[in-house]
Structures are given as C-alpha cells and as structure tokens.
Amino acid sequence: MKKADIGLIGLAVMGENLVLNMESKGYTVAVYNRTVSKVDSFVKGRGEGKNFIGTHSLEELVSSLERPRKVMMLVKAGQAVDALIDQLIPLLEPGDIIIDGGNSHYPDTIRRTKYVTSHGLLYVGSGVSGGEEGALLGPSLMPGGSKEAWPYIKDIFQSIAAKVDDGTPCCDWVGDDGAGHFVKMVHNGIEYGDMQIISEAYDMMKRVLHLSHDEMSETFAHWNKGDLDSYLIEITAEILAFRDENNDPLVEKILDAAGQKGTGKWTAVSALDAGIPLTLIGESVFARCLSAQKDLRVSASKIYDAPKVDFKGDKQQFVDDLEAALLGSKIISYAQGYDLMRESAKENNWDLNYGDIALMWRGGCIIRSTFLGKIKEAYDKNPTLEHLMLDDFFRDKLEAAAKGWRNVVATAVANGIAVPALSSALSYFDGFRTADSPANMLQAQRDYFGAHTYERKDGKRGEFHHTNWTGRGGDTASTTYNV
Ligand code: 6PG
Numbered sequence: 001m002k003k004a005d006i007g008l009i010g011l012a013v014m015g016e017n018l019v020l021n022m023e024s025k026g027y028t029v030a031v032y033n034r035t036v037s038k039v040d041s042f043v044k045g046r047g048e049g050k051n052f053i054g055t056h057s058l059e060e061l062v063s064s065l066e067r068p069r070k071v072m073m074l075v076k077a078g079q080a081v082d083a084l085i086d087q088l089i090p091l092l093e094p095g096d097i098i099i100d101g102g103n104s105h106y107p108d109t110i111r112r113t114k115y116v117t118s119h120g121l122l123y124v125g126s127g128v129s130g131g132e133e134g135a136l137l138g139p140s141l142m143p144g145g146s147k148e149a150w151p152y153i154k155d156i157f158q159s160i161a162a163k164v165d166d167g168t169p170c171c172d173w174v175g176d177d178g179a180g181h182f183v184k185m186v187h188n189g190i191e192y193g194d195m196q197i198i199s200e201a202y203d204m205m206k207r208v209l210h211l212s213h214d215e216m217s218e219t220f221a222h223w224n225k226g227d228l229d230s231y232l233i234e235i236t237a238e239i240l241a242f243r244d245e246n247n248d249p250l251v252e253k254i255l256d257a258a259g260q261k262g263t264g265k266w267t268a269v270s271a272l273d274a275g276i277p278l279t280l281i282g283e284s285v286f287a288r289c290l291s292a293q294k295d296l297r298v299s300a301s302k303i304y305d306a307p308k309v310d311f312k313g314d315k316q317q318f319v320d321d322l323e324a325a326l327l328g329s330k331i332i333s334y335a336q337g338y339d340l341m342r343e344s345a346k347e348n349n350w351d352l353n354y355g356d357i358a359l360m361w362r363g364g365c366i367i368r369s370t371f372l373g374k375i376k377e378a379y380d381k382n383p384t385l386e387h388l389m390l391d392d393f394f395r396d397k398l399e400a401a402a403k404g405w406r407n408v409v410a411t412a413v414a415n416g417i418a419v420p421a422l423s424s425a426l427s428y429f430d431g432f433r434t435a436d437s438p439a440n441m442l443q444a445q446r447d448y449f450g451a452h453t454y455e456r457k458d459g460k461r462g463e464f465h466h467t468n469w470t471g472r473g474g475d476t477a478s479t480t481y482n483v
Contacts, residue, residue, distance in 0.1 A: 003028070003065055003066040004029055004053050004065050005027040005028050005066060005070070005156065006065070006071075006072060006153075006156060007030040007031070007032065007062070007064065007070065007071045007072065008029060008030070008032070008071075008072045008073075008074060009031075009032045009033070009058075009061065009071065009073050009074065009075065009084065010074035010075045010102075011038050013132050013135075014128060014131075014135045015031075015033075016042060017133075017135035017136035018072075018101070018135045018136075018139070018160070019052065020046060020047070020050075021135060021137070021138070021139075022156060022160055023047075023051050023052060025159040025160055026051075026159075028051040028052075029051065029053070030052070030053040030054075030055055030061050030065060031047075031053070031054055031055065032058065032061040039054045039055065039056060040054060042054070058087055062088070067095075068097060068122075069092060069096040069097065070096075070097045070156075071092070071097070071099065072100075072101050073085075073099065073100050073101065074101045074128075077102050077103050077108075077262075078104075081100055082108075082112070085115070085116060089116070089119050094120035094121065095120070096122070097121065097124060097152060098116055098121060098122070098123050098124070099123075099124040099125075099126060099143075099149075099153065100123075100124070100181075101128045102128075103181075103261065103263055104125060104181050105185070105262075105266055106178030106179075106181040106182035106266075107178060109144070109181045112125070113125065113145050113146060113176075113177040114177070117146055122146035122149040122152075123146050124143050124145040124146065124149050124150075124153065125145050125177070125178060126141055126142060126145075126157075126180050126181075127141065127142030127174075127181055127184020127185075128140075128141055128142075128184070129184060129188075129364065129365035130162065130365050134162065134364050134365065134366075137162075138161055138163065138170070138363070138364045139160070139161060139170075139365070140171065140361060140363065140365035141160075141161045141171035141360070141364075142180045142184050142187070142357075142360055143157060143171070143180045144174040144176060144177065144180025144181065144182075144183070145178075145179075147176065157169075157171050162365075162368075164359065164362050164363050164373075170359065170360045172356050172359070174360075175345075175352055176350060179348070179350045182341075182344060183341065183357055185267050186337050186341055187361060187366070187367060188263035188264055188267065188366075189263065189264050189266075189268065189278070189281040189284075189337060190334060190337045190367050191367050192264035192267075192281055192285060193280045193333035193421060194232050194333065195232060196284035196287050196288075196420070197325075197329045197330065197333070197421045198220075198233065198236050198326070200419045200422050201325070202216060202236070203418075204322060204411070204417060207417055208318070209315055213251075213252075214240075214241065216240045217240035220237035221237040223326070224237060226323070227327050227370075229369060229370045229371070230367070230369030230370070231366060231369065232366065232369075233369075239251050255294070256294065257291050257292050258288040258291045259288075259292075260288050264281065264284060264288070267285075267340070268281055268282040268285045270340065271336075274340060275343070275483065276339050276340045276343050277336065277339075277428060278337070278340055279332075279336065279424040279428045280332055280336060280421050280425045281333060281336065283420040283421050283424045286420065287418075307415055307416035309415045318407070318408075318411070320404060321403075321404030321405070321407045321408050322408055323404070324401040324403070324404030324405050325401070325404060325405040325422050326422075327401050328397075328401035328425065328429065329405070329422050329425035330371065331388070331394050331398055331401075332389075332398075333421075334375060335388035335394070336428070339388075342386075353379075354375075354379040354383070355375075355376045358372045358375040358379065359372075362376065374394075375388065378393060398429060402429070405422070405426055409422055409423045409426050440457075443455075447465075447466055447469070448470075450478055451466050451476060451477045452477075452478045453478065464477070
C-alpha cells in the first residue's frame with residue numbers, strides 16, 4: 001500500500017479541514033485522533049473514497065509514513081503538545097519532522113525546537129490562520145523552527161495555502177525556532193484590534209446615529225469596497241444582515257461577554273516585556289476583559305447616570321468620519337504590531353522578512369485585506385523601514401484620516417460611549433508625532449522623590465543629573481537603569 005506523504009494528529013475542526021485540503025491537492029494523508037472512533041467516522045464520512053489512511057495508534061500512524069516522516073499535530077496548545085512529542089520521539093528516526101500547527105505560545109516552541117532537535121529530529125512550529133473555511137480552502141501558514149525541515153514541507157504547505165492574485169502562496173519560511181508561532185501570535189493580536197475597532201464603530205452607528213441593522217450592514221459592505229476592504233469588514237456586514245427565526249437581528253441577542261483563548265493577551269504581554277507601546281491591541285484585550293465583567297457592569301449601570309446621547313451633526317459625514325477613524329486606527333494597530341515584531345526579532349535573533357509577513361497575511365488568514373498589500377509595498381520599497389508610520393503612503397493616509405477620526409473620538413467622549421481602541425490609537429498617533437512630550441515632568445518627579453536622576457535637553461544623552469529639590473535630601477543619587 002502507498003505510504004502517506006504526511007500524517008496528522010488531531011481531527012478537530014482545523015485538523016479535519018486541513019487534511020481534506022491536503023488530500024484535494026493530491027497528497028496521501030494518514031490521520032490519527034486520540035478519540036480513535038473519530039478516525040473511523042472521518043474516513044467513512046467526509047474522507048470516504050479519498051486518499052486517507054486511517055490509523056488507530058501512533059505506532060500505526062508512524063509506520064504508514066514515507067521517510068523522512070512528517071507528523072503534524074493539531075492539538076490544544078499547552079501540555080498536550082509536550083505529552084504528544086514525548087510519545088512520538090521514540091517512534092521516529094533521525095531526520096523525521098514533528099510539526100505543531102496549533103496556536104502554541106512561541107516561548108514553548110523555542111523550548112520544543114531545542115528539545116526535539118536534541119533527539120536528532122527536526123521541529124516546525126507553524127501558525128495556521130483562517131479558521132475552518134481557511135483550513136479547507138486555503139489558510140495562511142507561518143512556519144518556523146528547524147530550517148532544514150523547510151525543503152521537505154515547502155511543497156505541501158505552499159500547495160494548501162491561500163494564494164494572492166498572482167498565484168503567490170500565503171506561506172513562506174518565517175524564521176528559526178519560535179518565529180512562526182510568534183508571527184501568528186502578532187497576527188492574532190492585530191485580529192483582536194481589528195475586531196475591537198469594528199465593534200466600536202458598530203456601537204457608534206447604533207447608539208449615536210441610530211442606524212438600522214440593514215443600514216449598518218450596507219455601510220460595512222460599502223466600506224469593504226475601499227481602503228477597509230478585508231475579511232473582518234466583510235463578515236461584519238453579513239453578521240449585521242443576519243436574521244434569526246423571528247426575523248430579528250441575531251447579533252442583538254448575543255451576550256456581550258467576549259471570550260479569548262489567549263493569543264491576544266500573549267501579544268500584549270510580549271509588548272510590555274519588549275517595551276513596545278502596543279496600545280490598541282492592549283486596549284482590545286482589556287475591552288474583552290471588561291466585557292466579561294458583565295454582572296459588574298449591569299450593577300454599575302444602575303448607580304451611574306449616562307450622558308444623554310445628543311447628536312446634531314450630519315449623519316453621512318459622521319459615517320465617513322467613522323470610516324476614517326477605522327482606517328487611521330487600523331494603520332496604528334499594524335504599525336504597532338510591526339514595531340513589536342522588529343523589537344522581538346532583535347531579542348530572539350530572528351531574521352524576519354516584513355514584506356513577506358504582509359504577504360503571508362494578504363490572503364487566507366483572519367486579518368486578510370488589501371491594506372496588507374500596501375504594507376508589503378512599503379517594505380519592498382524600503383526593507384529597513386524603521387516604523388510603518390514613517391512611510392509616505394501611511395503618513396498621507398493618517399493625515400487624511402485625522403480630522404474625521406478626531407471628531408469620532410470627541411463625539412464618543414461627549415456622549416459617554418467607550419471607544420478604548422479608537423481613542424488609544426488616536427493618542428498614540430498624537431504622541432508618536434510629538435517631538436516634545438511631557439515626560440520631562442515624569443523625570444523631575446522621579447528625581448524629586450527617588451533621586452532617580454534625569455538627562456538634560458541641553459546636555460548629552462547618557463549624562464545623568466540629580467537635583468536636591470527640597471534642600472533637605474542628600475546628594476546621593478540612585479543608580480540609573482531602564483527595564
Ligand atoms: C485564526 C484565528 C484562530 C483563533 C481565533 C479564536 O487565525 O484562524 O485567530 O487561530 O483561534 O482567533 O481566538 P480567540 O478565542 O483568542 O479570539
């Protein structure tokens with residue numbers, strides 16, 4: 001019997017659709033699932049008559065694979081991955097490849113790459129993005145880990161990946177050890193941000209403009225034809241148009257308590273560790289946390305008065321201003337995400353290709369958009385671009401969006417409507433383009449109470465001073481360091 005080109009463990013939503021995608025591209029796939037009955041129901045169900053080898057043990061899975069064996073895991077992030085790796089290692093031979101396609105935390109992938117390669121095997125940690133439909137029809141794939149593994153998995157990965165207009169696959173080698181899972185994590189952080197700014201715009205349409213759901217759906221569908229063209233804008237238009245069995249907008253019956261599986265949080269924590277101001281994504285994570293405090297908010301709503309929403313402006317102009325606020329905030333969010341990638345690449349010694357990353361995100365993944373094509377152009381034009389906001393195209397877009405964006409944030413604040421992502425992005429924009437910030441006051445306060453010293457504007461960087469502000473303290477200064 002023909003041996004399988006690749007083996008996959010974990011026939012949950014993503015796993016099942018990914019193997020169907022692989023088989024549809026001509027590959028023979030061996031499948032295994034811890035709940036073994038799932039293997040039979042899959043092979044006799046959706047896999048009927050297709051090139052699948054159903055296996056009922058890891059030993060059987062491994063023995064059904066062509067060498068060098070490629071074993072892909074799609075199991076819940078965390079301890080389950082480590083346990084499975086330990087079961088696989090004794091069954092494999094030098095040069096075989098273990099691939100983790102789950103949403104693993106990149107420090108775990110860095111550790112696992114070292115551990116698995118120390119046993120003579122190769123390890124790949126790959127981001128897989130696009131949800132159920134993406135897995136079946138074409139995900140974005142972000143592989144990293146043992147570079148020697150790439151030639152053995154490149155054809156299958158690039159054949160199943162989404163393609164952009166010129167046929168280029170949304171999959172390329174990202175970098176060493178945890179680089180692939182890191183880039184997927186940043187993708188998810190940006191996804192949180194995109195979802196949050198869309199939700200804030202929807203909230204303003206509803207509570208300030210009192211648009212109907214059909215009007216809101218049409219607005220998002222219209223925006224999807226312009227700079228905001230993207231998967232998340234597209235599905236928001238569909239969600240707003242969706243009616244339940246009573247012909248009511250289903251979205252209004254969904255409880256406003258958001259879940260989160262952790263990737264957005266990891267992104268925000270990574271930014272804090274790296275000292276990168278990832279403000280929009282951070283606010284998006286906190287917005288989910290606040291939304292989950294539903295009972296607390298209901299109690300609070302009973303003891304606080306809310307300003308009466310009183311909008312007297314031009315509705316169409318405000319809709320245009322909302323579009324500008326979304327575009328401006330989106331640019332900030334992606335610029336912050338790229339800022340984090342640059343800093344983390346330095347810290348982890350990764351050689352990331354920022355234009356390629358934009359290309360991998362151009363199609364198949366949840367944040368796919370035409371906007372990403374512009375990011376790729378910016379890095380193709382200047383591969384050493386220090387910050388996306390220093391690119392002419394994005395500078396012009398931000399300048400054009402600023403007036404409407406400010407009006408949206410001002411209107412939200414005046415009417416007591418929370419827009420944490422739209423407003424934090426605007427503040428980041430204003431802070432980023434301001435040469436003289438109020439941080440001199442922070443330095444003065446730190447030196448006043450803790451003798452933490454400060455540099456002078458008329459002095460050299462690195463020359464620190466202390467002032468005896470009260471005349472009472474001593475002249476001893478604290479050591480100077482930054483986290
Ligand atoms: C993707 C998605 C996916 C993730 C969902 C849910 O790229 O296909 O990002 O990986 O599981 O985003 O994550 P949250 O529960 O954290 O929203």
